[in-house]
Amino acid sequence: MMKIAIASGKGGTGKTFVATNLFHALYKNNYRTKLVDCDAEAPNSIAFFKTKLIKESDVTQLVPVIKTDNCTFCGQCHEYCNYNAIFILPPMKIIKVIEDLCHGCGACSVACKFGAISEKPVSLGKVASYSLKNKPLLLEAKMNIGVMSPVTVIKAAISQIDNQSDIVILDAPPGTSCPFIQTVASADFVILVTEPTPFGLSDLKQSVETLRKINKPTGVIINRAGLGNNQVREYLLREEIPLLLEIPFKKEIAASYSRGEIMSETDSFFAQQLLSVVENINEQYGNSNNKW
């Protein structure tokens, strides 16, 4: 199995556009493939396909519950908590868990010597599995509104990928912080989608630096080529980063995408271009059975 993450530092460069089209091109050409939407804060990939929800699992995290009868207000749990999620005022006999700040590490339970701390699960989001023509081919990570970090939900979605596919496409969250890292860490290859503008270049550089740090092979797709300037191409040449594909800027592409259409369905040339991108990557980087 080969996992390819589609990512970009800057949002809105066409990550989901590339991910959904790639998946569709592979699917139509009888590849055993799967699409996993890891942009848990703003998942959108599934809406492009006629799918059926087949399974939904809740993703939870444990948070402490303090039994004040047993609590001596010694403050050890507060001391152990590295996230400031336990508020304590010993003279007033007040102790409270701030659930939003808790990361579920369990340190407070280890700290408490009086049996005053137990734990309960709280929901962070869902991983939904969808079928396309009766085959379970799509997974979606979706964080609950008001939850602070999508990382746990993303990890849960990635862990649900089974061995039934040869090429898995991961639609990654934007940026280069934790959620991005968690997604690309599990991939064999990362396709960075950028646009040829100063903002696009700046964010691309940051993504490339991050991926180099964790030794992930990467290539770039320039979307909306023709707009902006030539600096992204010059940068790729200078840094010897493979330019996998250029997708020209056309207002019709943007308009068709806005209607929820999959371009590679009607544009067989584009579908073929995407397939060759994947085949080249697969030849060079496939079957490494990548683990974290």
Added chain:
Amino acid sequence: MNNMEIAIISGKGGTGKSSISAAFATLNGEVLLADCDVDAANLYLLFNPSHEEEEVFIAGEKAFIDYSLCTNCGICVDYCRFGAISFINEKVSISEILCDGCRLCSRICPENAINMVPNDKSMMYSGSFRNGKMVYGRLSPGEENSGKLVNMVREKAKEIAKENNLETIILDGPPGIGCPVISTITGVDKVVIVTEPTISGLHDMQRTVEIVKKFSLPAFVIINKYDLNSDMSDQIEDWCRQNKITIAGRLPFNKQVVEAMVMGKSIIEFAPDNEISKNITIIWDKITKQKK
């Protein structure tokens, strides 16, 4: 003097948030412009602010093993809830990517062989730009985008605004709906949501509105590139009307916005007489003049 803090957010990336923030920041009087998209800060590229002050931002810690003390007992492996510690080639090792920095392993290690090292590569900068003062943060790649850096940026912004008698604070927010977004909008006077007429744009705007409503903040929607799909733009407007969200205005797609960015200018500076610039002025008046 009363500040007016206006946050510009979007849910979906790439809808034109930063370009619109830049336009707002160059409309008339001097402003305080704060880039709260600390994961992919871009506004400094347009405004090239002077570096008057910088501050290190500590974004949590990570655990490292001192192998001269480690006896390979493996106790820490069982305690870690993030799956970050495992035996690799029969040696205990910690994955920097998976470590959440909770410190529990360091606390329970019987040999005191685990040390915590602070993540101190993230920075906050402040200085002057051609239309006022600017504050921006840059999160070091791979770090948890906790929103704490956003809070730091906002506090600094308020401080500088006060010192310099700047009435208006413009906050260019991050994409998504997680912690850094919540940090950007908490306690602001107005929230502007920039969306685009695509399926993703509509979905993400709906999730963004939900988060804004949780904080009972007055919200305004701008439909950018509305002419890419007028039907979808109408659909977005209908949804906003039903949910009592004010539509601040519609902006057409225009290549000049990208050309302005390439020239390092806002659209207001680049093409003050363009229809878009005039529209942005009207939108700004609508947003700022509406009473709370």
